[in-house]
Amino acid sequence: MRLLSIEALKRQAASVISTYSADVFGVCSALFELGGMVVMHDPSGCNSTYTTHDEPRWYDTDSMIYISALTETEAIMGDDEKLIRDICETAALLKPTFIAVAGTPVPMLMGTDFAALAAVIERGTGITAFGFPTDGMKSYISGASMAFAALAEKMTVKTEKTPFPSANILGLTPLDFSVNSSAESIKRFLTDNGFCVLSSWAMGGRLSDIARAGGAHVNLVVSQSGIAAAQVLERKFGTPYVAGVPIRKGFSAEAARALKVGETAVAYDGGLGKNAPVVIIGEGVYSASLAASLTMSGVPARVICPLELTAATDGIERISDEAGIKTALDGAVTVIADPLYKPICPEGARFVPLPHEAFSGRIYRREIPDLIGNEDYINAIRKEV
Amino acid sequence: MLKAVDDKTAVAASIRIGDAQSLSPFSCGLEYCPPARGTWNIVHTGMLIPEVHEIFVCAAGCLRGVVLTAAEMGAIERFSTVAVEEHNVLDGSMEELIIEGVTEILHRLAKLPPAVLVYTSCIHQFMGCDLARVYRILRERFPKVLFTDCYMNPIMRKSGATPDMLMRKQLYSFLEPTEKDAASINIIGNDLPTEKTSDFYRMITENGFTLRDITSCRSFSDYREMSKAPLNVVVNPSALLGAKTLEARLGQRYVYLPQTFGFDETERLLRGFALALGVTAPDFIKARGEADNALKAAAGALGKTPVTIDYTAVFRPLGLARLLLSYGVNVTCVFADGFSSEEQENFDELKRHYPQLLLHSASSPLIRTMERGDGKKTVAIGQKAAYYTGTEHFVNIVEGGGMHGFDGIRRMAELITEALYVKKDTRGLIQIKGMGCGCCQ
Numbered sequence: 149m150r151l152l153s154i155e156a157l158k159r160q161a162a163s164v165i166s167t168y169s170a171d172v173f174g175v176c177s178a179l180f181e182l183g184g185m186v187v188m189h190d191p192s193g194c195n196s197t198y199t200t201h202d203e204p205r206w207y208d209t210d211s212m213i214y215i216s217a218l219t220e221t222e223a224i225m226g227d228d229e230k231l232i233r234d235i236c237e238t239a240a241l242l243k244p245t246f247i248a249v250a251g252t253p254v255p256m257l258m259g260t261d262f263a264a265l266a267a268v269i270e271r272g273t274g275i276t277a278f279g280f281p282t283d284g285m286k287s288y289i290s291g292a293s294m295a296f297a298a299l300a301e302k303m304t305v306k307t308e309k310t311p312f313p314s315a316n317i318l319g320l321t322p323l324d325f326s327v328n329s330s331a332e333s334i335k336r337f338l339t340d341n342g343f344c345v346l347s348s349w350a351m352g353g354r355l356s357d358i359a360r361a362g363g364a365h366v367n368l369v370v371s372q373s374g375i376a377a378a379q380v381l382e383r384k385f386g387t388p389y390v391a392g393v394p395i396r397k398g399f400s401a402e403a404a405r406a407l408k409v410g411e412t413a414v415a416y417d418g419g420l421g422k423n424a425p426v427v428i429i430g431e432g433v434y435s436a437s438l439a440a441s442l443t444m445s446g447v448p449a450r451v452i453c454p455l456e457l458t459a460a461t462d463g464i465e466r467i468s469d470e471a472g473i474k475t476a477l478d479g480a481v482t483v484i485a486d487p488l489y490k491p492i493c494p495e496g497a498r499f500v501p502l503p504h505e506a507f508s509g510r511i512y513r514r515e516i517p518d519l520i521g522n523e524d525y526i527n528a529i530r531k532e533v
Numbered sequence: 534m535l536k537a538v539d540d541k542t543a544v545a546a547s548i549r550i551g552d553a554q555s556l557s558p559f560s561c562g563l564e565y566c567p568p569a570r571g572t573w574n575i576v577h578t579g580m581l582i583p584e585v586h587e588i589f590v591c592a593a594g595c596l597r598g599v600v601l602t603a604a605e606m607g608a609i610e611r612f613s614t615v616a617v618e619e620h621n622v623l624d625g626s627m628e629e630l631i632i633e634g635v636t637e638i639l640h641r642l643a644k645l646p647p648a649v650l651v652y653t654s655c656i657h658q659f660m661g662c663d664l665a666r667v668y669r670i671l672r673e674r675f676p677k678v679l680f681t682d683c684y685m686n687p688i689m690r691k692s693g694a695t696p697d698m699l700m701r702k703q704l705y706s707f708l709e710p711t712e713k714d715a716a717s718i719n720i721i722g723n724d725l726p727t728e729k730t731s732d733f734y735r736m737i738t739e740n741g742f743t744l745r746d747i748t749s750c751r752s753f754s755d756y757r758e759m760s761k762a763p764l765n766v767v768v769n770p771s772a773l774l775g776a777k778t779l780e781a782r783l784g785q786r787y788v789y790l791p792q793t794f795g796f797d798e799t800e801r802l803l804r805g806f807a808l809a810l811g812v813t814a815p816d817f818i819k820a821r822g823e824a825d826n827a828l829k830a831a832a833g834a835l836g837k838t839p840v841t842i843d844y845t846a847v848f849r850p851l852g853l854a855r856l857l858l859s860y861g862v863n864v865t866c867v868f869a870d871g872f873s874s875e876e877q878e879n880f881d882e883l884k885r886h887y888p889q890l891l892l893h894s895a896s897s898p899l900i901r902t903m904e905r906g907d908g909k910k911t912v913a914i915g916q917k918a919a920y921y922t923g924t925e926h927f928v929n930i931v932e933g934g935g936m937h938g939f940d941g942i943r944r945m946a947e948l949i950t951e952a953l954y955v956k957k958d959t960r961g962l963i964q965i966k967g968m969g970c971g972c973c974q
Contacts (some may be wrong), residue, residue: 152762154633157626161634163613163641165606170594191655193551193686195566199965207568207960210902213561220692223659234562238898253592253656257622284594285619417966471641488604509601 256284421448551888722772
């Protein structure tokens with residue numbers, strides 16, 4: 149038992165690879181463009197980390213993301229009053245469309261009741277408030293999921309289905325898609341296939357559009373961050389969803405068919421190569437969609453997903469620790485992953501860099517490709533392999 | 534326990550110094566983080582010790598910023614992490630996590646480093662983690678590796694020694710008692726090298742002393758040579774705790790030589806330093822004259838151009854504002870959330886003679902939506918001042934920029950003049966982390 153426990157602890161060590169963006173930053177990224185005020189309940193550090201490494205929109209967009217600047221005394225005394233007062237005073241001046249408070253490790257230790265905080269703030273300001281019990285110990289997928297699901301629960305209103313084919317895009321954040329043309333390409337894919345895009349959750353989206361998301365006929369979920377919201381919208385409005393990123397033309401056609409059928413589906417299901425020599429490391433929906441595109445092109449590929457996974461499928465291995473990933477890569481001929489994974493790839497394996505903002509932050513931002521409908525990328529890999 | 538919200542002071546972003554009542558003119562509340570990244574953090578500073586390995590034991594959210602700092606500065610091979618998970622908080626495995634995590638990392642490295650900096654976080658402090666046991670076991674397991682305890686615990690930033698002060702103390706914890714070399718001196722606590730033309734730097738080298746500074750050490754053994762100096766010079770106020778610790782532990786005396794902007798104070802400090810060195814103080818007439826001329830030239834060139842200063846550029850922004858205003862420079866605003874007690878005299882003098890000088894919070898939530906720049910040409914001293922005023926004319930320095938004494942004042946005046954005439958890529962430059970540490974982003 150003890151030996152097992154020590155082995156488990158060792159798996160929490162990473163000698164050379166990076167760390168994925170955390171849950172609290174996922175909340176911020178998801179809500180960034182919607183006119184709300186998001187407060188990370190944290191002493192210091194989270195603000196700089198998020199705005200430096202995880203938020204490419206920070207320099208140019210005046211989004212109201214702040215920290216509470218929690219002090220030792222406030223933590224020991226459990227002084228929630230100061231936090232509430234600071235938020236209410238600031239909200240009175242800045243008039244956000246909503247308020248969100250998200251936790252970090254110390255508030256988790258303090259047992260902070262975020263739901264209660266949100267209720268008091270909402271009563272004090274008259275502004276819709278959310279409390280997210282993040283603790284900085286899970287990945288951004290968890291936080292962004294919470295945030296999108298909360299929007300789906302609280303901000304959407306009963307709406308008639310549109311008389312024309314329509315869709316929402318769920319789970320769209322720069323953490324997975326950066327700020328290149330990917331967001332626009334996904335929208336274009338939908339319109340090219342006859343869907344009107346009602347709302348984007350949440351790049352290039354507006355809160356007023358999100359409120360009317362129930363009018364859509366189907367939801368396109370482009371990352372794990374959007375699955376929980378899709379499930380809420382399915383329950384509230386009966387809207388089916390399709391998980392997948394439309395990458396290669398063939399795969400895009402599959403995704404488009406799934407959308408048109410109007411039944412909840414995983415567009416890449418069954419499309420991955422088992423025990424394939426080409427391995428993709430990354431976020432579940434994105435990586436599986438790329439793997440399916442490659443497999444359909446005659447290059448069987450499998451996926452190692454180090455992050456939370458809800459839309460699981462054959463061919464995706466959920467491994468989050470450095471040693472485990474290194475072992476799982478044994479025998480891989482080609483590895484497609486963020487450059488910060490390169491040090492643990494097998495010697496002799498071909499490494500194809502696919503930077504992921506949620507892993508390497510801004511370091512390789514300029515090299516993050518827009519893979520939507522990108523035949524060239526797939527062909528280049530096929531040629532190399 | 535939650536209580537109903539009551540009314541209290543309004544959130545304020547700025548105040549005339551004439552109306553400010555204390556060195557802490559703003560209430561503490563929510564904080565905004567501008568995209569000016571040039572100041573160093575504890576990863577950058579720790580990496581100043583050549584060959585050491587850093588291991589951070591924190592939650593993923595805390596690891597995220599530090600691991601990417603290391604990656605951006607090209608030092609990820611000297612950096613590792615142990616992720617704290619929820620179960621470690623609940624099942625009492627926190628000490629074992631550090632011990633086994635650090636052990637596992639050292640086993641995975643191709644070669645053992647001579648020393649390891651282990652950084653624990655706020656969560657360990659709150660849980661009462663038995664760090665003494667942790668380090669004892671690690672030292673037993675790796676007798677050839679030196680370990681020291683470092684801290685990333687920002688929750689303590691207002692409770693005594695700050696993480697920055699602790700870092701500058703622990704940075705020298707691998708120095709050990711040794712025979713002293715009377716003809717050697719250390720500069721300690723700086724992230725950036727001191728300009729070789731600085732008055733005190735020249736006093737050291739021109740009088741035949743060997744000067745050691747962590748910023749110029751190329752190997753771990755170079756760094757350990759710093760144990761030999763009988764005297765340490767401290768410029769960064771956050772390094773005073775480290776200097777006092779070295780005095781108690783190794784018998785190294787220290788001289789505090791802060792970056793000052795008053796001519797008389799600067800000369801007094803430099804003369805005191807000469808006394809501590811046991812050398813004759815140089816004649817400062819020429820150095821004073823050159824600083825004076827450079828300031829007059831800067832003031833003449835600036836005319837009525839507004840000048841702003843922020844607290845990341847120099848350790849005493851009010852001192853710099855006072856000096857420039859006394860030369861007729863139109864200093865309009867100082868960006869800072871508060872000022873050190875060392876600035877009391879500057880604060881009082883500015884209140885008396887320049888009450889219209891604006892103090893602007895550097896992190897107020899309101900500054901987020903403030904208009905950045907009014908289209909008029911402004912010269913900023915510091916990256917945050919440049920960002921907040923939306924100017925391309927700025928002096929791009931952090932932490933004093935390695936400038937010191939009369940030479941530093943002269944150099945500062947020249948940089949201000951240069952900033953007036955030469956535009957810089959503000960967006961590109963200020964987003965680079967740890968200015969001068971080799972970061973490429």
